[in-house]
Amino acid sequence: MTYAVVDSPLGPLTLVESDAGELAGLYMVEHRHRPPMEIFGKRDDSVLPAVAEQLTEYFEHGRTAFDVPLHLAGTPFQQRVWTALQDIPYGETTTYGELAAILGLVPGASRAVGLANGKNPISIIVPCHRVVGSTGSLTGYGGGLERKQALLDHERGDALF
Structure with a gap:
C-alpha cells in the first residue's frame, strides 16, 4: 500500500492506494476509525492522481459522481x-x-x-x-x-x- 495527502477545503485528506492501484481509504484529519498511518505504507503524493483530480472537481462544483476504482475491505x-x-x-x-x-x-x-x-x-x-x-x-x-x-x-x- 501507498498513500498520498491532498489539500481540500475540509483540510488535508489522506488517500490510501491498494496494492492493485485502487482507492482503499480516504481519511480526514482526526477521522474516527482511521487506521494508524503506519499501515498505509510509504507516502507518495503522486499516487491516485485521478482521485485527487476528481475530488478537486467535486469541491469546485464540477463533479457530482466519482468513477475511480475502489477497494472496499470490510465484512x-x-x-x-x-x-x-x-x-x-x-x-x-x-x-x-x-x-x-x-x-x-x-x-x-x-x-x-x-x-x-x-x-x-x-x-x-x-x-x-x-x-x-x-x-x-x-x-x-x-x-x-x-x-x-x-x-x-x-x-x-x-x-x-
Whole structure:
C-alpha cells in the first residue's frame, strides 16, 4: 500500500492506494476509525492522481459522481451498506432506517446500518455523509459533524467552497 495527502477545503485528506492501484481509504484529519498511518505504507503524493483530480472537481462544483476504482475491505454486511451508500444521489439524504429498508433488513436494523456506515473507509466518494437521523438531524460522521454539515451544504449549493 501507498498513500498520498491532498489539500481540500475540509483540510488535508489522506488517500490510501491498494496494492492493485485502487482507492482503499480516504481519511480526514482526526477521522474516527482511521487506521494508524503506519499501515498505509510509504507516502507518495503522486499516487491516485485521478482521485485527487476528481475530488478537486467535486469541491469546485464540477463533479457530482466519482468513477475511480475502489477497494472496499470490510465484512459482507459492511460492503452491502457501502454499496447502497453509492446509490444515494448527490445533494440528497436518506435516513439509517430508510437505508436499512432499501437493504431489505428488518425494522430496527438502522443501528447496524449506522455502525457499518461509520466504518466506511472511503469518505466523500462513498457518501456516508448523506445519511442522517430519522428526524433529519446530523447524527455522527467519522470526519466530525462540522465536516458532514459542510459536505451537505456544499452539495445543496450553500457552501463557501
